[in-house]
Amino acid sequence: MRARKKKNTVPRLERVADRFTPTIPAGEEEIRVEVGCGKGKFITALAKDHPNVQFYALEKIPDVIVMAAEKAAREEIGNVKFLLADAKDLTEGIDIKFMGLDENRKPILENVAHEALCPSHSVSVLYLNFSDPLPNNKHAHLRLTHADFLERYRTVLKADGHIEFKTDNKPLFDFSVEQFQECNYEIYDYTEDLHHSDIPNPYHTEYETRFSEMGMPIYSLKARPPKEKA
Ligand SMILES: C[S@@+](CC[C@H](N)C(=O)[O-])C[C@H]1O[C@@H](n2cnc3c(N)ncnc32)[C@H](O)[C@@H]1O
Numbered sequence: 001m002r003a004r005k006k007k008n009t010v011p012r013l014e015r016v017a018d019r020f021t022p023t024i025p026a027g028e029e030e031i032r033v034e035v036g037c038g039k040g041k042f043i044t045a046l047a048k049d050h051p052n053v054q055f056y057a058l059e060k061i062p063d064v065i066v067m068a069a070e071k072a073a074r075e076e077i078g079n080v081k082f083l084l085a086d087a088k089d090l091t092e093g094i095d096i097k098f099m100g101l102d103e104n105r106k107p108i109l110e111n112v113a114h115e116a117l118c119p120s121h122s123v124s125v126l127y128l129n130f131s132d133p134l135p136n137n138k139h140a141h142l143r144l145t146h147a148d149f150l151e152r153y154r155t156v157l158k159a160d161g162h163i164e165f166k167t168d169n170k171p172l173f174d175f176s177v178e179q180f181q182e183c184n185y186e187i188y189d190y191t192e193d194l195h196h197s198d199i200p201n202p203y204h205t206e207y208e209t210r211f212s213e214m215g216m217p218i219y220s221l222k223a224r225p226p227k228e229k230a
Pocket of ligand 1: 131208
């Protein structure tokens with residue numbers, strides 16, 4: 001999603017700071033997560049109708065997530081929290097940090113470990129809605145349905161949890177099916193025209209509304225992670 005850089009994003013973020021969390025805490029009864037929530041239409045509507053579920057919405061662009069958090073604040077939705085974060089940090093990892101220059105003006109780089117944003121095996125449903133298609137194959141590893149991401153999601157999903165994925169983009173959909181299969185997920189509720197199928201789909205995202213109004217089919221699937229080896 002392209003958003004123009006807005007000057008007042010920081011004060012706006014400060015005003016809705018109580019809607020944010022740096023990490024997803026352990027111990028909630030039911031947790032659902034949307035990765036790449038955009039302006040938050042989908043997650044806020046879903047959260048409103050499911051007050052006993054705790055929702056978390058991840059988005060990496062400050063100008064965009066602030067709109068989602070403001071929407072939740074305006075509508076007084078208490079059971080959705082926002083994480084200004086990259087999906088790759090859902091699980092623990094190593095970041096390369098620039099620490100300055102040495103006496104020969106060479107960069108000093110250090111590997112710094114970061115903790116997982118999400119407790120392992122805690123998430124019931126993980127939503128991927130209209131993820132950026134990134135058509136250039138050079139960027140395939142950044143697609144949110146790339147095998148590297150599917151492996152991270154497997155770590156955070158409960159044993160009986162699942163992923164729900166929707167897109168307007170056929171090449172991304174085909175790529176994603178391959179990646180789910182490569183990672184041994186079990187695909188179900190597969191459709192190449194969600195809006196003309198029997199699969200219930202009461203919550204539409206901003207992109208979904210836009211593309212379906214243009215008459216484009218919506219591709220969708222659900223996927224269960226492979227069972228952990230005992
Ligand atoms: C095309 S938009 C779709 C927004 C919304 N889900 C919808 O359907 O209207 C994709 C969103 O995913 C976010 N995104 C892409 N890669 C991400 C990542 N690695 N971590 C977090 N958010 C990401 C983008 O910033 C963008 O807002």
